[in-house]
Amino acid sequence: QQQVKQSPQSLIVQKGGIPIINCAYENTAFDYFPWYQQFPGKGPALLIAIRPDVSEKKEGRFTISFNKSAKQFSLHIMDSQPGDSATYFCAASGKGFQKLVFGTGTRLLVSP
Amino acid sequence: DTAVSQTPKYLVTQMGNDKSIKCEQNLGHDTMYWYKQDSKKFLKIMFSYNNKELIINETVPNRFSPKSPDKAHLNLHINSLELGDSAVYFCASRRQGGTDTQYFGPGTRLTVL
Numbered sequence: 001q002q003q004v005k006q007s008p009q010s011l012i013v014q015k016g017g018i019p020i021i022n023c024a025y026e027n028t029a030f031d032y033f034p035w036y037q038q039f040p041g042k043g044p045a046l047l048i049a050i051r052p053d054v055s056e057k058k059e060g061r062f063t064i065s066f067n068k069s070a071k072q073f074s075l076h077i078m079d080s081q082p083g084d085s086a087t088y089f090c091a092a093s094g095k096g097f098q099k100l101v102f103g104t105g106t107r108l109l110v111s112p
Numbered sequence: 113d114t115a116v117s118q119t120p121k122y123l124v125t126q127m128g129n130d131k132s133i134k135c136e137q138n139l140g141h142d143t144m145y146w147y148k149q150d151s152k153k154f155l156k157i158m159f160s161y162n163n164k165e166l167i168i169n170e171t172v173p174n175r176f177s178p179k180s181p182d183k184a185h186l187n188l189h190i191n192s193l194e195l196g197d198s199a200v201y202f203c204a205s206r207r208q209g210g211t212d213t214q215y216f217g218p219g220t221r222l223t224v225l
Contacts, residue, residue: 043202043216087153098167105153
């Protein structure tokens with residue numbers, strides 16, 4: 001119940017495309033859903049996060065869509081750029097949790 | 113200005129050796145973590161300390177022993193290193209409360225030969 005399932009494992013899009021990464025969870029106690037971005041040789045860094053009281057959150061070219069009834073959330077990257085090539089992790093947590101539960105990661109390559 | 117720092121950046125050692133990785137955060141956070149990232153990029157939590165007290169130990173072998181001398185530091189000591197310990201180890205910190213941002217260090221790439 002503490003798992004967060006992430007797909008796809010890897011993704012290749014052309015510059016300007018809109019990659020979509022999906023995550024699903026089971027534990028209804030989760031109420032915080034962040035996305036982390038990791039570049040090669042660096043530590044993961046928070047990209048954007050959402051709470052279940054809204055269905056969508058945008059920050060620049062990055063959008064999280066959240067479907068509470070389906071227990072799913074996804075990351076969309078608008079007008080993707082080669083500089084967006086990185087590994088993306090979804091995660092979940094909630095009150096009383098002492099940790100983030102991470103998805104398995106998606107390696108995104110944006111070709112020029 | 114580095115928020116979470118780790119030393120060393122790279123560590124290459126022989127099987128059976130003992131090694132330590134140090135982590136320091138200057139964010140004033142009271143919770144710190146160690147993660148292991150394997151070659152498939154999967155992030156696996158190992159330990160968490162809150163105010164120097166161990167709160168998470170995710171079935172990590174006894175050869176791994178974290179030590180938190182104060183709230184700003186969480187070191188990881190590994191005894192009798194094995195080939196399977198080769199990975200990138202990340203330290204992270206956050207304020208108390210599960211929904212705050214975790215800040216990760218730059219990682220330590222450990223290679224056991």
